[in-house]
Amino acid sequence: MRKLLCSLIASIFSCTAGQSLVHAEKLTLIQNSDSPLDHPWKKLATEAADKNIAQRINQEVPSFLRQMEEDREISSLNSLWGFSKNSDESQPNVPIVDPSFLALFAQKTGITVIDPTFKIGHAGLNHTYGYLFSNLKTPYGYKRARYVQGEIERGFHLPLGLFSGQSKEGSLLSSFTYFIGSIALEHPPFFSKRIAPALEQYNYKNLKRTRITETITEAQTTFKFYTDLIPFIESNHSRDSKSGNQALLIYSIDEGQGQKLITAFPIQKAFMDDLTNPAHLGQDLPIKLKYNAALLHSSQTSWIGSAQKSEF
Secondary structure (H helix, E strand, O other): OHHHHHHHHHHHHHOOHHHOOOOHHHHOOOOOOOOHHHOOHHHHHOOOOOOOHHHHHHHHOOOHHHHHHHHHOOOOHHHHEOEEEOEEOOEEEEEOOOHHHHHHHHHHHOOOOOOOOOOEEEHHHHHHHHHHOOOOOEOOEOOOHHHHOOHHHHHOOOOOOOOOOOOOOOOHHHHHHHHHHHHHOOOOOOOOOOOOHHHHOOOHHHOOOEEEEEEEEEOOEEEEEEEEEEEOOOOOOOOOOOOOEEEEEEEEEEOOOOEEEEEEEEEEHHHHHHHOOHHHOEEEEEEEOOOOEEOOOOOOOEEEEEEEEEEO
16 A cells, blocks of 8 residues: 555656646636635635644634534545645646645544645545645635635525635535535435535535546556536626636546545536537547546556546
8 A cells, every 4th residue: 555655646746737638727717816815814824834823723713623623523524535636737846735734634623644745635625624725826816716705605505605614504624525425426425413504405406417427447447537517506707706607516536436526616617618528528538637636546647538428
């Protein structure tokens, strides 16, 4: 396992941005200037070297770390998510999140750490709490925009701020897992601990969904990569959003041991149309691992395989 993990890490960080597909998040056109919504996260993220960072978080956002105690009580959070690398295609040699934050959050939530350097780790932890504290400025803004701008809540008529990291109902990780898991997973998550009523009572069956299933075979093992595209109930484009995002993308993978969530973020209709273009569907196609995902049972990131579309 250690040998495979080392090989995986080496493979991940040897890839360049030019070798990968256009990153979907680059099409979201998030505003490229600092926003009041970036605070207090941006301020706290600059203090990663502070040995009392937990104390600083408690001062700025008193309920934040306490919410993670709720995550610790939900053991399935470990198994519902796959793994991701802590680097972005736009700047592959720079961590998205300072490892000191990920170490603190893993300790608070009880999430299993598979790499002490946090170059790869639990995708849910990286892509929720980690992204809030990321000061890596991509050409299209900060990673935290998907949560603090409220696009997902508005797009699906949910209470604003539910995924902001400061909600009074549930934690970001548990709430976001429940929401996207209820849409994308074959068996929706069941939490013995109560979450926000708006999520429990939501009519997920009424959501339209397009799924792209990519299938590859390596060493007699079949891997499946799922991209679910869910149009917003009401487009944000004509409202107060400047991004033009009109759908939610949910990415998950199955390495032969069950489907695992990787990430989710808003996208524009143009990108959704590109993904579902018939030219990108069929047999004997180049298939690439996307959205910072990391595999535990393969060091490869590209294959020849198939891609099919289905509607729900």
